[in-house]
Amino acid sequence: MQKQMLRGSDVETMLRRLSGAIERDQIYVDGLPRECFPSVYDDTLWRDWRQGHRVFIGKLLASAHAMDSAQLERLTEVASRFVPEVVGRIMLETLAEIVSGSSAAGCETAAHFFDWVAGEVVRQGRGKGRSRSARKSIERWFSSTDPLTISQDPECGYPSLIDAIRAGRAALQQTP
Template sequence: MTLLTHADIQRLLTNLSAAIELDQRRVDEMPKDDFHPMYDDGLWRAWRTDHVRFIDALMPSVASIRAPTLRALNQIAVNYDPHVVRHAVLESFAGAVGGGYPVEEVDTAERFLRVIIGEVRVNPPGRLRRGGAKEAAKKWVSAEDPLRISEDPECQYKVSRHD
């Protein structure tokens, strides 16, 4: 079984940041008619930017993630459906970026990952997954509309999801 490492967490955050930036470029290219009349471009542009800034702030602390946290991430990777983890990741990012958590609870990669782990563990584990933690973790972030903005009732633009 392949286990998650510091490099995998770095890659996960880098991929999420890149997906958010690509999502903004895709949205910028869409005709205005594709959006709900209440779509607030400035609000959602700022939401994406704030997520990228938060990820950038976490990156320097990835190398200091402790072994128990990596073990806990590996445990949830093999014991929970990746969509459950994806939901927890999105909710945790929204809470961190939106001020739902005290800053000292999410100011390092270690602390932020502990929040995600706690969010996942409120769900019952699924059956043990085949394959390794790395394969499961690749499904924690969507490449298209990674923040699920299109699903907001005041957005409702179309995306083609393949994950």
């Protein structure tokens, strides 16, 4: 079975979804009562963190259409051969390094960024799996709720949207 190659439009769609998920996460957090947060929670820091990711994703979006076939082929290979959660974690770690300023890694374009991510996935060699659809795989590179996993940070501790949904369902099931 021949692999269906990723296209620049697939990368753009994934990046738009990620940016939208980050925006929805901020809207969700803005709607939480203050008592959901520990006293050390720094709203400005995390708001800037989300915004920094969205700004950088915007830069990647502006250049995703320029990825050449060799770059898309390499990304297709990584997306289809490695477990999506592993690739997504490495992608988000790379984004975090860039947004925090601790590493630019020469990743100012989508081609350079995804080349770096693919290289890191291959270098680490973890999460090899069975061959899968690259398009379906990139849809699973991040969660649609709390995609930057901010709620898991010890200084945040607020309930993630998925936790809130689960709690609401549990409460409804217990209602007589």
